[in-house]
Amino acid sequence: MLTTLFLGMELRSPVIVASGPASHDVNQISLAERHGAGAVVLKTACSDKYQHMRFWPRPRYKLLDWDKQIAGRSKQFSLYSYEQGYSGSLEDYWEFIRVCKRHAGIPIVGSIFADEAGDWAAMAAEVEMAGADAIELDISSPHRPGSLEFDTTSVAAMRAVVGRVHIPVLAKLAPGTNVLKQAEAAEQAGAHAVTLCNRLQGIDVDIESQRPILHGYYAGIGGPWAKYYTMRHIAEAYRTVHIPISGTGGAITGEDVVKYILVGASTVQVLSAILINGWETIARMNEEITGYMQRKGVDRLESIRGQAVASMTPPDNIVRWSGEPLDGTRNIWKEPGP
Numbered sequence: 001m002l003t004t005l006f007l008g009m010e011l012r013s014p015v016i017v018a019s020g021p022a023s024h025d026v027n028q029i030s031l032a033e034r035h036g037a038g039a040v041v042l043k044t045a046c047s048d049k050y051q052h053m054r055f056w057p058r059p060r061y062k063l064l065d066w067d068k069q070i071a072g073r074s075k076q077f078s079l080y081s082y083e084q085g086y087s088g089s090l091e092d093y094w095e096f097i098r099v100c101k102r103h104a105g106i107p108i109v110g111s112i113f114a115d116e117a118g119d120w121a122a123m124a125a126e127v128e129m130a131g132a133d134a135i136e137l138d139i140s141s142p143h144r145p146g147s148l149e150f151d152t153t154s155v156a157a158m159r160a161v162v163g164r165v166h167i168p169v170l171a172k173l174a175p176g177t178n179v180l181k182q183a184e185a186a187e188q189a190g191a192h193a194v195t196l197c198n199r200l201q202g203i204d205v206d207i208e209s210q211r212p213i214l215h216g217y218y219a220g221i222g223g224p225w226a227k228y229y230t231m232r233h234i235a236e237a238y239r240t241v242h243i244p245i246s247g248t249g250g251a252i253t254g255e256d257v258v259k260y261i262l263v264g265a266s267t268v269q270v271l272s273a274i275l276i277n278g279w280e281t282i283a284r285m286n287e288e289i290t291g292y293m294q295r296k297g298v299d300r301l302e303s304i305r306g307q308a309v310a311s312m313t314p315p316d317n318i319v320r321w322s323g324e325p326l327d328g329t330r331n332i333w334k335e336p337g338p
């Protein structure tokens, strides 16, 4: 019922484990599979030029204001973190892909980060040779040095990669004001899908020490609150680009996954919910999506993709209050009674 065709891969669920600490070793891949994930995007490997990014500060995560939230299976949190690339060498990473492919029954998506177009292409070729089913270009990490935009360097990288490999290539873009422009640029440069969106970059400060918390620099920040702008970015891109969209950012429940599909996503990549609420999150999401489909009489998710976008009201047609204009002088201030 949940089967989803995505970039030529038949996924048994639209729920994919997003690149990060839940896809950094082989045992996690089997946990993802056992809990019903449709595919896994592996932790991003950085080019040798960025090998310092293979070492992480500790601690590298903080749940902001966790003490003020309901502990346990939370629906509200902000996950603040500074974790950069896959922690092994590139040789380790190619071997990691090979081992995953030998054991996993679900598609494995490699993920890479570099800057020079030649490095992107060479790494992509290795990912393909190791057997990955697709590759995601992490153009937008909040920890990436320099611009997070899909700029001219990214266009060159995308062209070099699609010119080199035969597996599908996804461009993972950053949230912001011009996601749509970036998605169009990625499509024109040959991306087969866009992943919308990576996390925001933020900072939190400890007022006692008067210093930034944890490692002392900006961090990635996300949480369930991210879903509203993520959905907007997906909806905008769905109207304009012609390649599939993998939504990511803020999905915590099966209901969220359904919403992302209704605004145009083909698949939904999930990470924070797994980190906070456990691997069962995936099984729970699958059950909730199935329950929704049964209740609405939907047999394939493709049939509802983009429904909410199709019924959006253009701003000029929004029904507005059309009575008398408000007359400020009629608003007489009344002092509260004794």
Ligand SMILES: Cc1cc2nc3c(=O)[nH]c(=O)nc-3n(C[C@H](O)[C@H](O)[C@H](O)COP(=O)(O)O)c2cc1C
Residues within 6 Å of the ligand: 018, 019, 020, 021, 043, 044, 079, 081, 083, 084, 085, 086, 111, 138, 141, 172, 197, 198, 199, 220, 222, 223, 226, 248, 249, 250, 251, 269, 270, 271, 272, 273
């Ligand atoms: C601790 C952590 C590490 C991450 N590492 C990567 C990474 O290596 N590569 C990448 O493309 N995205 C990375 N991400 C982003 C996730 O893949 C995902 O797109 C993002 O967290 C939004 O989804 P979520 O709200 O379900 O967590 C990371 C996120 C977190 C929280």
